[in-house]
Amino acid sequence: MLPGILELGNQLSQFLTPKYILDILWSVQLGIIVGMLPGLTATMGVALMTTLTYKYATDRAVLILICMYVGAIYGGSRTAILINIPGTPANAATTVDGYPLAKQGRAGEAMGIATTGSFLGSLFGMLMLAIFTPLLGNFALKFFSFEYFWLTIFGIVICGTLTAPKDPLKGWISGFFGLFVATIGMEGMHAYRRFTFGNVDLSGGISLLPAMIGIFGFSEILIVMKRPIIEVVESKIEKVIPHPAEILAYWGTIVRSGIIGTIIGAIPGVGEDIGAWVSYDFAKKASKHPEEYGKGSLEGLMAAETGNNAAVGGAIIPVLSLAVPGSAPAAVLLGAMLIHGIRPGPLLMIENPEFIYQVVAMLLLASCAMFVLGLLFIKTFIKILLIPPQRLMPVVFSLCVIGAYALSSRIFDIWVMAVFGIIGYAMKEMDYPVAPAVLGIILGDLLDKNLRRSLILTKGNIIPLFIRPISFILVLFIFFTIVSQTKLFKKIWESLMRSKKK
Amino acid sequence: MDNSQRMNKADFITSLLLTFFGLGVFILSLRMPTFKEVGANPYSAPGIVPSALGFILFILGIILLIRSISRKGYQIQLSLNGFLFLYRKQSTIRFLIALFLSIIYVFLLGKVNYFILTYFYIFLFILFYEFNFKKKIILQKKVVIYAVLEATIIASCIAFVFQYLFLVRLP
Numbered sequence: 001m002l003p004g005i006l007e008l009g010n011q012l013s014q015f016l017t018p019k020y021i022l023d024i025l026w027s028v029q030l031g032i033i034v035g036m037l038p039g040l041t042a043t044m045g046v047a048l049m050t051t052l053t054y055k056y057a058t059d060r061a062v063l064i065l066i067c068m069y070v071g072a073i074y075g076g077s078r079t080a081i082l083i084n085i086p087g088t089p090a091n092a093a094t095t096v097d098g099y100p101l102a103k104q105g106r107a108g109e110a111m112g113i114a115t116t117g118s119f120l121g122s123l124f125g126m127l128m129l130a131i132f133t134p135l136l137g138n139f140a141l142k143f144f145s146f147e148y149f150w151l152t153i154f155g156i157v158i159c160g161t162l163t164a165p166k167d168p169l170k171g172w173i174s175g176f177f178g179l180f181v182a183t184i185g186m187e188g189m190h191a192y193r194r195f196t197f198g199n200v201d202l203s204g205g206i207s208l209l210p211a212m213i214g215i216f217g218f219s220e221i222l223i224v225m226k227r228p229i230i231e232v233v234e235s236k237i238e239k240v241i242p243h244p245a246e247i248l249a250y251w252g253t254i255v256r257s258g259i260i261g262t263i264i265g266a267i268p269g270v271g272e273d274i275g276a277w278v279s280y281d282f283a284k285k286a287s288k289h290p291e292e293y294g295k296g297s298l299e300g301l302m303a304a305e306t307g308n309n310a311a312v313g314g315a316i317i318p319v320l321s322l323a324v325p326g327s328a329p330a331a332v333l334l335g336a337m338l339i340h341g342i343r344p345g346p347l348l349m350i351e352n353p354e355f356i357y358q359v360v361a362m363l364l365l366a367s368c369a370m371f372v373l374g375l376l377f378i379k380t381f382i383k384i385l386l387i388p389p390q391r392l393m394p395v396v397f398s399l400c401v402i403g404a405y406a407l408s409s410r411i412f413d414i415w416v417m418a419v420f421g422i423i424g425y426a427m428k429e430m431d432y433p434v435a436p437a438v439l440g441i442i443l444g445d446l447l448d449k450n451l452r453r454s455l456i457l458t459k460g461n462i463i464p465l466f467i468r469p470i471s472f473i474l475v476l477f478i479f480f481t482i483v484s485q486t487k488l489f490k491k492i493w494e495s496l497m498r499s500k501k502k
Numbered sequence: 503m504d505n506s507q508r509m510n511k512a513d514f515i516t517s518l519l520l521t522f523f524g525l526g527v528f529i530l531s532l533r534m535p536t537f538k539e540v541g542a543n544p545y546s547a548p549g550i551v552p553s554a555l556g557f558i559l560f561i562l563g564i565i566l567l568i569r570s571i572s573r574k575g576y577q578i579q580l581s582l583n584g585f586l587f588l589y590r591k592q593s594t595i596r597f598l599i600a601l602f603l604s605i606i607y608v609f610l611l612g613k614v615n616y617f618i619l620t621y622f623y624i625f626l627f628i629l630f631y632e633f634n635f636k637k638k639i640i641l642q643k644k645v646v647i648y649a650v651l652e653a654t655i656i657a658s659c660i661a662f663v664f665q666y667l668f669l670v671r672l673p
Contacts, residue, residue: 055669177559180559190542192534194549221604225596226593226596226600227593390627395656397607406668414611430513452545456543456545456546460545
């Protein structure tokens with residue numbers, strides 16, 4: 001443990017220079033602004049910054065991206081509180097109690113609690129990242145192609161289930177569609193061009209960043225422009241900094257939400273929004289005053305914001321240990337690490353173990369900056385919310401175009417962004433979650449190579465795919481995840497619960 | 503018509519599309535070469551994974567189709583009045599303006615100078631949403647002036663910042 005702490009201290013000291021501190025401050029503040037604005041999500045912010053920091057040194061680029069990520073996940077709480085529209089999906093649970101507090105004239109108090117909850121959640125996630133990444137990475141060294149194949153299927157199934165709890169079938173369709181999109185282009189074993197229909201540009205496949213910018217950026221612009229004009233709550237923002245006694249009163253909620261947020265964040269593709277909702281639900285069930293939830297409960301607000309920011313650290317755990325993203329912004333972070341020559345995954349523990357401590361140090365500094373900037377500049381940056389969407393969205397779209405174009409300088413990538421934006425819009429209108437589709441695009445190559453490798457090793461025999469111990473456990477998880485969503489299972493479960501109560 | 507009825511109809515249509523899409527992917531994948539003639543392992547064939555994915559999408563499409571039929575999603579009543587009602591809704595018009603302008607912008611990228619194209623995109627975007635075409639221009643000069651100013655400033659800032667600070671080539 002001591003060598004770990006010493007290494008963390010060493011990495012922290014490297015970032016405590018004027019140049020890095022300036023980078024931390026501007027990128028966290030920009031992240032807060034990105035998160036605040038409906039139409040801009042954390043994923044888009046991180047994706048745009050990835051292309052813009054392409055020429056920066058690796059440590060500087062990753063630091064900026066993590067700061068943008070942390071800032072954006074927190075920043076959405078402001079719009080959630082003031083206009084009842086979450087700035088990012090991660091802040092949807094914040095609207096439930098944040099907006100009623102703003103209507104009661106307690107917007108400042110709500111934002112202070114949200115900022116503190118986000119900071120503490122972020123610290124919790126960082127701590128879990130430091131402890132569990134090496135453990136999971138060492139465990140993942142036992143994975144072969146069979147286990148990676150089932151891990152990708154499990155990621156798609158669990159992501160589809162959790163992001164579409166009312167209709168998991170649509171979540172699974174979205175996920176498998178994403179896996180299919182990943183097969184377009186030149187495949188890795190024989191350089192055969194799949195589904196290109198003679199188009200040279202398609203031979204390179206569908207690039208992840210333009211597709212993500214389209215799905216999360218352009219589709220969101222179309223949704224924002226479709227909405228009628230938003231009214232901002234005229235609330236005096238006073239008493240922003242919460243009293244320490246107020247925070248200590250919620251210590252149980254903070255710890256519970258931190259644990260839940262981190263675990264949910266670590267599940268592939270699920271993300272901060274589910275982390276927030278599940279933390280909120282558990283806090284309500286454990287609360288002494290559940291009747292206050294939905295009417296302006298500070299405890300509920302604290303739970304939601306702690307949960308969503310704890311999920312940030314949680315989402316980075318599988319990125320570093322398995323090269324599988326825990327959320328959409330984490331997926332972009334993974335892509336950025338690959339662009340900068342870092343190889344996340346089990347081998348990271350062997351090839352570059354100090355990188356994990358670098359990421360922990362970055363997360364700690366980003367959290368501290370988010371806390372300070374979040375409390376200091378609440379009143380100033382709220383004015384940005386007064387900008388009408390028709391004046392802001394064309395700027396956002398121009399940035400989407402640059403973001404899609406900058407990496408490979410191809411007009412084709414801009415068209416990919418536009419097409420996936422329209423697909424993302426259609427999916428959202430028809431209640432299909434987009435996160436599984438994006439996860440599918442990311443994991444498609446991993447699934448493709450590992451399934452074929454497994455079949456080559458077993459000479460076409462599929463039984464070893466099921467009987468290896470870790471594979472068997474993953475298959476069981478997949479089976480139970482699917483079966484638990486059927487009507488028959490739900491009926492059996494309900495009758496068991498009823499007979500247990502009797 | 504409530505939201506759930508609309509969704510059932512939408513699910514019926516998408517399930518048909520998905521079923522045919524899955525089937526198409528499956529058939530195209532089976533027709534991909536296996537490279538057996540050059541001594542490649544048959545289990546490394548390019549069509550294995552997409553055929554499996556196509557089959558899964560086909561099955562999921564069938565499940566969605568059966569479900570939408572059981573919820574009477576097949577009762578789609580197409581009418582001209584229905585279309586006109588949809589296209590006259592404010593939300594539809596707002597959506598179509600944003601979509602149309604953005605697609606035209608993307609289409610002209612690389613063919614027209616970036617600054618000029620971005621300028622006109624932002625200018626027209628603001629104008630279409632804020633300008634009232636039934637009123638005289640003189641009465642709305644603030645809207646026009648603001649649109650010109652924002653378009654000029656933003657287009658120049660983006661071009662300058664990305665080209666010279668972030669060293670990114672512009673389309």
